[in-house]
Amino acid sequence: MTNPAQNQILGILGGGQLGRMVIQAAINYNQDIHILDPDANAPCKDIAQAFEVGSLKDFDTVLAFGKKCDVITVEIEAVNTEALQKLADEGKKVFPQPHILKLIQDKREQKQFYQQHGIPTADFVLTADKADVVSKKDFLPAVNKLGKEGYDGRGVQILRSEADLEQAFDAPGLLEKLIDFDKEIAVTVARNEKGELIAYPAVECAFHPTANLVEFLFAPAEISPEIEAKAQEIAKDVILKLDMVGILAVELFVTKSGEVLVNEIAPRPHNSGHHTIEANFTSQFEQHLRAVMNWPLGDPSLRCPAAMINLLGEDGYSGEAIVEGKEEAMAEKGVYIHLYGKKLTKPFRKMGHVTLLDESVSSLKAKANRIKELIKIKSNA
Amino acid sequence: MTNPAQNQILGILGGGQLGRMVIQAAINYNQDIHILDPDANAPCKDIAQAFEVGSLKDFDTVLAFGKKCDVITVEIEAVNTEALQKLADEGKKVFPQPHILKLIQDKREQKQFYQQHGIPTADFVLTADKADVVSKKDFLPAVNKLGKEGYDGRGVQILRSEADLEQAFDAPGLLEKLIDFDKEIAVTVARNEKGELIAYPAVECAFHPTANLVEFLFAPAEISPEIEAKAQEIAKDVILKLDMVGILAVELFVTKSGEVLVNEIAPRPHNSGHHTIEANFTSQFEQHLRAVMNWPLGDPSLRCPAAMINLLGEDGYSGEAIVEGKEEAMAEKGVYIHLYGKKLTKPFRKMGHVTLLDESVSSLKAKANRIKELIKIKSNA
Numbered sequence A, B: 001m002t003n004p005a006q007n008q009i010l011g012i013l014g015g016g017q018l019g020r021m022v023i024q025a026a027i028n029y030n031q032d033i034h035i036l037d038p039d040a041n042a043p044c045k046d047i048a049q050a051f052e053v054g055s056l057k058d059f060d061t062v063l064a065f066g067k068k069c070d071v072i073t074v075e076i077e078a079v080n081t082e083a084l085q086k087l088a089d090e091g092k093k094v095f096p097q098p099h100i101l102k103l104i105q106d107k108r109e110q111k112q113f114y115q116q117h118g119i120p121t122a123d124f125v126l127t128a129d130k131a132d133v134v135s136k137k138d139f140l141p142a143v144n145k146l147g148k149e150g151y152d153g154r155g156v157q158i159l160r161s162e163a164d165l166e167q168a169f170d171a172p173g174l175l176e177k178l179i180d181f182d183k184e185i186a187v188t189v190a191r192n193e194k195g196e197l198i199a200y201p202a203v204e205c206a207f208h209p210t211a212n213l214v215e216f217l218f219a220p221a222e223i224s225p226e227i228e229a230k231a232q233e234i235a236k237d238v239i240l241k242l243d244m245v246g247i248l249a250v251e252l253f254v255t256k257s258g259e260v261l262v263n264e265i266a267p268r269p270h271n272s273g274h275h276t277i278e279a280n281f282t283s284q285f286e287q288h289l290r291a292v293m294n295w296p297l298g299d300p301s302l303r304c305p306a307a308m309i310n311l312l313g314e315d316g317y318s319g320e321a322i323v324e325g326k327e328e329a330m331a332e333k334g335v336y337i338h339l340y341g342k343k344l345t346k347p348f349r350k351m352g353h354v355t356l357l358d359e360s361v362s363s364l365k366a367k368a369n370r371i372k373e374l375i376k377i378k379s380n381a
Helices: A017-029 A059-067 A081-089 A098-104 A107-116 A130-135 A162-167 A225-242 A284-292 A326-330 A361-374 B017-029 B059-067 B081-089 B098-105 B107-116 B130-135 B162-167 B225-242 B284-292 B326-330 B361-374
Strands: A010-013 A033-037 A050-053 A071-074 A124-127 A142-146 A156-159 A173-177 A181-191 A197-199 A203-207 A214-219 A246-255 A260-266 A306-312 A319-324 A335-339 A350-357 A376-379 B010-013 B033-037 B050-053 B071-074 B124-127 B142-146 B156-159 B173-177 B181-191 B197-199 B203-207 B214-219 B246-255 B260-266 B306-312 B319-324 B335-339 B350-357 B376-379
Touching (some): A010 A059, A017 A033, A017 B017, A017 B335, A033 A059, A059 A081, A071 A284, A081 A098, A098 A107, A181 A225, A181 A284, A197 A225, A214 A361, A225 A260, A246 A284, A306 A361, A326 A361, B010 B017, B010 B059, B017 B033, B017 B284, B033 B059, B059 B081, B071 B284, B081 B098, B098 B107, B107 B124, B156 B162, B197 B225, B214 B361, B225 B246, B225 B260, B246 B284, B326 B335, B326 B361, B350 B361
Parallel strands (some): A010 A033, B010 B033, B010 B071, B033 B050
Antiparallel strands (some): A124 A173, A142 A156, A181 A197, A181 A246, A319 A376, B142 B156, B142 B173, B181 B203, B203 B214, B319 B376, B335 B350
C-alpha cells in the first residue's frame, strides 16, 4: 500500500540551471531534492529543500553529502567519482553510475569505448602531447580534443592545416577526423533500473560560430525516417552498452553520405533537450527524475514543432545582468522564456533559454532569428 | 534599456497550492516571490524566496508584510482588505484591488453588484437570519448562501422544500433560485494595468456529489459556439465592470433554455484552470503573474483537449499522507500529477490534482474515471 519512494531524498551534484529545471519538475511529485554546489548563489539555491555549498571534486565533501541522500545524481560530469563509487558500494543508488561518469570525464576513454563496442564514430588517434599531435599531422584536417577538463566548448579546436599545429593541445588528447557533416543532431535516451528504455525524437542543432555552444535547436530534425531510426537505434545502443541508468544525450553527425556517427554524449539533462519542457509530453528533466528514481518512464514524443534559443551573456558585458526585450518577446504567441536565476552575466555565459512553439520548423526559423535579436543579456558595466 | 520590473518583489497573501503553482511559473522569470501564510508548513514554504508565518486577517501583519513588497496579490480572498487598501493608498500595487476582494468576501454584495451592472445571474433575495429565510419560503427551491466566510463548498446549501428550512443559515445571507442547469462551465479572464484583456476557452465542471468541490473538469466545454461566445463576453464584462487587474475565474450556469448565468467568481487562479499548465499555451498561474506585474498577457488558447481531476484526501483517513497508485498512473501517456506538498491528509482536503491530455473529450472521460480510481490519498492512521 505505501509508496516508500515518496520520502526518499534525491541528491544532485551541481546546482546550476540543469538542477534548477529538475527541481521544477520534482515539485509536482513532492520529491525533495538536496543540492551540492561550490557557488553559494547557484541557480538552485532558493528552490532546493537543502542547499549545501561545497566542492564537487572533493572526496570527503561529496561523500558526506551523499550519505544524507537516498539516490544521488549529477547535473555536471566533473565530480569526484571515487566518492560516488564508495557511496554506491555502501548501497546508495548512484545514477548515472560512477564508472560512466569516469568514462565521460576522459574523451580518450570515451572514443575507445565506442570503438570497442562497435558504436559508429569519427576515426581518431590518441595523442600524448603537442609534439605527438605534430607527428601525426597526416591526420589533418582534424578536431583536436583534450582528454580531460573540456566543457561547454572548451578543450576542443579544429586543426585544419599544418599552420594550426602551433596551437595543438600539449596534454593527453586526441585527433578526430574532421567530419564534413550535413547536419548535427541529438537524440536523448533514458533508462531506469527496471530496464525501461525510451528515445526522444531527434533534434537538429545549430552552433554559435565562435562560442562553440548550441545557438539554435529545432525539433523535429529535418531528416529522413531512415536517418531518424538509425540515430535512435545508435543512441539506445550507447545507453545499453554503458549499462546506464538515467538520461543520456547523444550528439550525432549525419554525414553527406547518410552515415550517422556519435560525436559526444552527456549522461544528464542536456542543452539539446530544453525544448522538451513545452514541446514534448514528458520533459527531459522529469524523465531524468523518473529514470533515477526508478519510476515508470514518460512518453517522449513531440507535441508540436519547437525551437530553442540559448540566452548567452552578450560579448562585452560583465556584471549584474539586465534582460533586454523580455516583455516584447513575451507578447508573442508560443514564446517561453526561462531565466536561470544568475545575478551576474559575462560573455557567452548561459543565462537562460527560450523555447518557441509553432506550426512548422520553417516558420520557427524566422521566429527564432527574430526572438534572438530581441532578447539580449547585458549589464550596466 | 533596463527593465526595472525584474527586481520587483511580488508578495502573495497565502502560501497554499495556488501560490505554489504561481511560484513554479515565476521561477522561469527570475521573479522573486514572498509569501505570507498562517501555516508554517504551507505548500510554498520551500520554494518561496521569503516565507513568513502570520495571519492573513490581521491588519498589522498584512501591512508589515506588504511594505516589504512592490506588488501584492492573493491566492485566497479571506484577507485583511483594510491593510491592503492602506498599502494601495501608500503607492503599492495591489492586484486584485482591495475593493474587489471586499466585494468578493460578501456574497450578498456580489449578487447586488451583478444586479446593478446588468450581469446575468440567478434571481435572489437577501436574508437577514434564519427567521427571515423561513418567511421567504415561497422562494424555494433555492440555494441558501452565507454572506461571509463561505469557502470550498462551505456556507452553501440547497433548500428544496419547507422540510429543509430547519437548517437555514442563521446569519446574513441570501436565497438564490435553484437553477435547473444543463451544464456548469467556467471562463477565466485576465487583465493587466495597461488594459489588455484575454479570456480562456470555457471549461466544463463536474462536481463531487457530496463534497461540493470540482471533481472533474473537461476542456473544452461541450457547448455551442454561441454559448461559448456568450460566456466569454459575460466573463469579460464582469472583469471590466469590476475594473479589476489580475485573473478572474467566472463560474457560470448554462440553463436548459440556453441562458448563461454567473454563479460565483474568484479573483485569483482557480481550480477550474489547473489544466492550463499542460493544456494551454499560457497557464493561469503564469497569466496571473503577467497580469499583476503588468507584463504582456499570454495566449490563452487550448493546445489540446484536457481533463483535470482533484486529488482529495479519501474520506476516513487523517494523518501523514500516502499517495497510492502514483506510479501506475505515471506509466500512462498524457498523465500529469501535481502534488501540493501537504504532509497531512484529511477527508476531502485538496492534496493535489492530475491533468490528463488526450485526443478528445470523450476519450478523456473514460481515462479520467480510470485514473481517479487509481490514485488515492490515504494515511496509515
